[in-house]
Amino acid sequence: METVLIAKNITKSFSKGINALNKVSFTLVKGKVLVIMGPSGSGKSTLIRTINGLETFDEGELNVLGIKIDSNIDERKIKKIRRRVGMVFQQFNLFPHLTILENITLAPINVQKRQQTEAEEFGMYLLSQMGIDSHAKKYPNQLSGGEQQRVAIVRALALKPELLLFDEPTSALDPERINEVLDAMRNLANQGMTMVVVTHEIDFAKEVSDKVLFLDNGKVIEISSPDIFFSNASHERSRKFLNQLDKN
Amino acid sequence: MRLNIKFFLQIVLILILIIFVWIILNNLSINLSRTGIGFDFYWLSKPAGFSLAEKPLRYSPSDTYAWALFIGWINSLKVIFLSLIFATFIGILIGFARLNKNSFIGLISAGYITVIRQTPLLLQLMFWYFVGFLNLRNNNFLNFNQIINFSVQGIDLFGIKFSSEFSALLFGLSIFSSAFIAEVIRGGILSVPFGQWEAFRSLGLSERTGFIKIIIPQALPAFIPGLTSQYLNLAKNSTLAIAVGYSDIYAINDTIINQTGRAIECFIILLSSFLILNLLITNIMGLINKLIISSRK
Ligand SMILES: Nc1ncnc2c1ncn2[C@@H]1O[C@H](COP(=O)(O)OP(=O)(O)OP(=O)(O)O)[C@@H](O)[C@H]1O
Numbered sequence: 001m002e003t004v005l006i007a008k009n010i011t012k013s014f015s016k017g018i019n020a021l022n023k024v025s026f027t028l029v030k031g032k033v034l035v036i037m038g039p040s041g042s043g044k045s046t047l048i049r050t051i052n053g054l055e056t057f058d059e060g061e062l063n064v065l066g067i068k069i070d071s072n073i074d075e076r077k078i079k080k081i082r083r084r085v086g087m088v089f090q091q092f093n094l095f096p097h098l099t100i101l102e103n104i105t106l107a108p109i110n111v112q113k114r115q116q117t118e119a120e121e122f123g124m125y126l127l128s129q130m131g132i133d134s135h136a137k138k139y140p141n142q143l144s145g146g147e148q149q150r151v152a153i154v155r156a157l158a159l160k161p162e163l164l165l166f167d168e169p170t171s172a173l174d175p176e177r178i179n180e181v182l183d184a185m186r187n188l189a190n191q192g193m194t195m196v197v198v199t200h201e202i203d204f205a206k207e208v209s210d211k212v213l214f215l216d217n218g219k220v221i222e223i224s225s226p227d228i229f230f231s232n233a234s235h236e237r238s239r240k241f242l243n244q245l246d247k248n
Numbered sequence: 249m250r251l252n253i254k255f256f257l258q259i260v261l262i263l264i265l266i267i268f269v270w271i272i273l274n275n276l277s278i279n280l281s282r283t284g285i286g287f288d289f290y291w292l293s294k295p296a297g298f299s300l301a302e303k304p305l306r307y308s309p310s311d312t313y314a315w316a317l318f319i320g321w322i323n324s325l326k327v328i329f330l331s332l333i334f335a336t337f338i339g340i341l342i343g344f345a346r347l348n349k350n351s352f353i354g355l356i357s358a359g360y361i362t363v364i365r366q367t368p369l370l371l372q373l374m375f376w377y378f379v380g381f382l383n384l385r386n387n388n389f390l391n392f393n394q395i396i397n398f399s400v401q402g403i404d405l406f407g408i409k410f411s412s413e414f415s416a417l418l419f420g421l422s423i424f425s426s427a428f429i430a431e432v433i434r435g436g437i438l439s440v441p442f443g444q445w446e447a448f449r450s451l452g453l454s455e456r457t458g459f460i461k462i463i464i465p466q467a468l469p470a471f472i473p474g475l476t477s478q479y480l481n482l483a484k485n486s487t488l489a490i491a492v493g494y495s496d497i498y499a500i501n502d503t504i505i506n507q508t509g510r511a512i513e514c515f516i517i518l519l520s521s522f523l524i525l526n527l528l529i530t531n532i533m534g535l536i537n538k539l540i541i542s543s544r545k
């Protein structure tokens with residue numbers, strides 16, 4: 001079993017005295033799905049963003065696909081990581097001035113130096129897998145939220161990533177649009193994609209995840225299999241959180 | 249009830265306006281009849297009689313007032329157009345540099361913007377004229393033969409001559425406006441959502457590529473209104489040319505008023521000159537805006 005991600009005692013504070021992340025450690029094996037849950041402000045986004053260097057950290061060590069980074073910023077290593085790790089954001093963050101296909105082929109052409117036709121062919125293939133290839137020539141604002149988020153997933157997939165990061169990918173969507181994105185993610189997991197997913201979608205987590213990491217105040221409260229976490233969480237704090245989620 | 253008050257206020261406003269205009273017109277006609285000059289533009293075809301230091305076209309005192317004004321127009325356009333280009337260029341550089349928080353160049357550019365924006369333009373023009381350009385010819389170590397030479401007439405760069413007055417005005421206007429343009433540029437770039445930076449970074453794009461391909465295209469539409477208003481300011485500020493003795497349209501009108509007393513005619517000429525110029529700037533910027541918008545859809 002190949003380990004894709006090892007986090008060791010990651011600690012980070014934005015302002016003195018308050019730790020956004022407090023000695024966070026976990027590992028992730030290739031082909032597995034890790035779901036990160038926790039109340040608002042617990043550090044989920046901060047944690048997932050350290051994985052591809054969008055956020056720095058103060059202490060600890062991170063091993064991403066064999067590339068080791070620590071609190072000393074090494075731009076070259078971070079760039080290497082970003083070429084192999086894709087990310088999907090809550091607000092989609094598509095490039096509004098580019099067409100859907102241009103959004104998707106931008107990185108393959110500029111980062112991986114692939115031929116335009118080759119990049120476009122692969123992009124169209126990925127779009128058709130998501131059932132949105134008819135939108136290729138449109139601009140992001142002409143698409144629904146769910147479609148935009150699926151484009152964002154395709155944009156990340158276009159670099160053939162070995163690890164995909166999702167930060168609340170369905171939180172900005174209308175309820176009736178959530179499932180089309182979750183289905184796409186489900187398919188990816190079934191195809192063996194290694195993923196880290198921050199989400200509040202319990203059903204998705206139950207069904208797709210291999211491990212659930214519960215974060216509170218920057219601390220890992222527990223890391224359990226979804227069966228255990230959702231039926232018989234070992235910590236009072238986790239149970240409280242799940243009750244809260246159920247009510248909403 | 250509400251409507252009545254509004255209506256009443258409007259009537260009062262209109263009355264005040266009428267009284268105001270009437271007083272001004274009355275003043276004018278009293279003035280006109282007192283000086284006995286009358287109101288016409290025939291004098292434009294008479295010889296001006298004064299000489300001009302700055303003449304891009306052939307001019308002598310025996311030429312008409314109209315021709316002198318035309319020379320003034322060209323002088324104004326020359327300094328406005330060149331300042332506009334330099335100011336934009338410097339402004340973009342400083343604006344970009346200003347984005348680097350906590351770095352040395354970030355600090356320097358922040359200092360530049362603060363100093364330039366908080367001192368009067370008139371003072372800066374005087375500075376460039378008296379401290380900068382008027383005495384350059386005594387600065388021997390700055391003379392590089394054949395490339396740049398300084399003399400009483402001003403600067404000689406590759407054989408093209410610039411007067412001290414023109415150089416000081418060009419420098420002063422460019423640098424003054426560049427500080428404001430830098431802020432426009434910075435504001436435009438900051439108006440692009442931070443998620444766009446994160447998105448291109450997460451795709452492995454370099455800062456440079458991302459800045460050029462993702463950030464700038466989205467910031468461009470936000471630049472236009474700010475740039476337009478800075479360009480309009482620049483055009484209007486160019487009338488301070490008179491302070492360093494550069495013969496722009498305003499300075500020449502001033503001379504004519506002193507010489508002939510044709511204040512009203514000259515004001516009309518000035519007013520329409522700047523109205524036309526500013527309409528031109530506004531429309532060109534509007535066109536550029538349209539081009540930007542249509543290039544992305
Ligand atoms: N750029 C920042 N500057 C200062 N503080 C920050 C910054 N980003 C996050 N924080 C703080 O760090 C803590 C963790 O934030 P984070 O965004 O990681 O939480 P989260 O679990 O993702 O919350 P949410 O569910 O609301 O997205 C919060 O207290 C937040 O206020």
Ligand SMILES: [Mg+2]
Binds near residue numbers: 045
């Ligand atoms: Mg978050």
